[in-house]
Amino acid sequence: KNQVEQSPQSLIILEGKNCTLQCNYTVSPFSNLRWYKQDTGRGPVSLTIMTFSENTKSNGRYTATLDADTKQSSLHITASQLSDSASYICVVSVLNQAGTALIFGKGTTLSVSS
Amino acid sequence: NAGVTQTPKFRVLKTGQSMTLLCAQDMNHEYMYWYRQDPGMGLRLIHYSVGEGTTAKGEVPDGYNVSRLKKQNFLLGLESAAPSQTSVYFCASSLLFQETQYFGPGTRLLVL
Numbered sequence: 001k002n003q004v005e006q007s008p009q010s011l012i013i014l015e016g017k018n019c020t021l022q023c024n025y026t027v028s029p030f031s032n033l034r035w036y037k038q039d040t041g042r043g044p045v046s047l048t049i050m051t052f053s054e055n056t057k058s059n060g061r062y063t064a065t066l067d068a069d070t071k072q073s074s075l076h077i078t079a080s081q082l083s084d085s086a087s088y089i090c091v092v093s094v095l096n097q098a099g100t101a102l103i104f105g106k107g108t109t110l111s112v113s114s
Numbered sequence: 115n116a117g118v119t120q121t122p123k124f125r126v127l128k129t130g131q132s133m134t135l136l137c138a139q140d141m142n143h144e145y146m147y148w149y150r151q152d153p154g155m156g157l158r159l160i161h162y163s164v165g166e167g168t169t170a171k172g173e174v175p176d177g178y179n180v181s182r183l184k185k186q187n188f189l190l191g192l193e194s195a196a197p198s199q200t201s202v203y204f205c206a207s208s209l210l211f212q213e214t215q216y217f218g219p220g221t222r223l224l225v226l
Contacts, residue, residue, distance in 0.1 A: 004156070034214065043118070043204050043217025044157075089156070093212060100212040104156035 002027045004092050004105035012111045017080055021108045023073040023090030031093035031100060035064050035075050038087040038107070047075070047088075080112045116140055118218035120205050126224045127195045135190040135221050137205030145208045146188040147172070147215065148180060150201040157204065163188055164211060195225045 007022045025033070032051045036044035048057045048064040050073070057064050061078045077084055090105040118139045127133055137146065147162040159172030163182040177199060179191045188207075192199060202222050206215040 041220070043206070043219050044215075045217070046214045049214060102159070102212050104158075106154065106156045 002092075002094050002101075002103050004090055004103045006088075006090050006105040006108050008108060009106075010109040010111070012113060013080055015080060015082055015112050015114050019077050019080060019110065021075040021077075021088050021090075021110070023075070023092075023105055025071050025073070025090075025092045025103070027071075027092045027094045027103055029095045030068065030071075031095050033064075033066055033073050033093070034091045035062070035073075036089040036091060038089060040086070044089055077110075080110075082112050082114060085110060085112045118205055118207055118216050120203075120218035120221050122221060123219070124222045124224075126226065127192075128226055129196060131195050132191070132193050133195065133223075134192075135203055135205075135223075137188045137190070137207075137218055138186055139188075139205075139207040139216070140186060141207060141209070141216065142185070143207035143209050143216070144185070145211050146182065147206045147208075148178070148188065148190045149204045149206065150174065151204060151220075152201050160190065160203075195223075197225045199223065200225045 004025045034049045035047045038044040050066045063076045066073045087107040087109050089107045092103045121136045148160040149157040158174050161180040163169045166185045169180045181189045202220045204220050205218040208215045
């Protein structure tokens with residue numbers, strides 16, 4: 001069964017600290033993996049996208065990694081800011097007979113405190 | 115360039131009432147989607163559209179209908195609302211099918 005599992009479910013860190021969010025998937029065949037940021041009360045916004053051949057992608061203080069062999073991805077946030085408080089969603093694309101389908105993780109809720 | 119907009123932002127319905135959620139995008143995207151988001155669950159696809167006049171069922175289509183009469187608009191209808199449809203509804207659009215999606219701000223629906 002195609003699944004995307006994210007950990008931890010929630011995380012609290014102090015402003016200025018680094019953190020890493022995890023995404024494990026059992027999707028096959030894999031097409032690509034995205035990380036979205038969802039602020040409270042807003043829609044998700046794309047942060048990064050990685051295909052099978054890419055193992056790292058950066059967007060400012062956000063760096064995503066992908067290990068297609070172990071089917072794991074991580075999102076590293078450097079020097080966290082209060083504005084990083086949000087839910088981070090891992091989304092994996094799977095190729096199937098109907099075309100492409102998206103499998104959404106449940107998200108990790110990050111709280112950055114001062 | 116407003117991106118993706120949704121109306122209304124919040125609505126309270128009584129069981130059995132009907133309503134329509136409107137999604138509009140100004141990016142000339144061919145593909146549009148309706149999702150629902152519930153606590154502790156990931157986004158779930160309700161219906162999607164691959165172009166004007168064409169719609170298809172997603173993961174949780176029961177109790178909902180959609181229409182795409184104009185390329186820029188995607189409507190989600192609830193004919194007879196049920197408490198189980200209490201949720202936050204997000205509309206999204208994309209240039210390519212199931213590629214990077216641009217989401218609206220969401221509609222919070224409470225069914226009593």
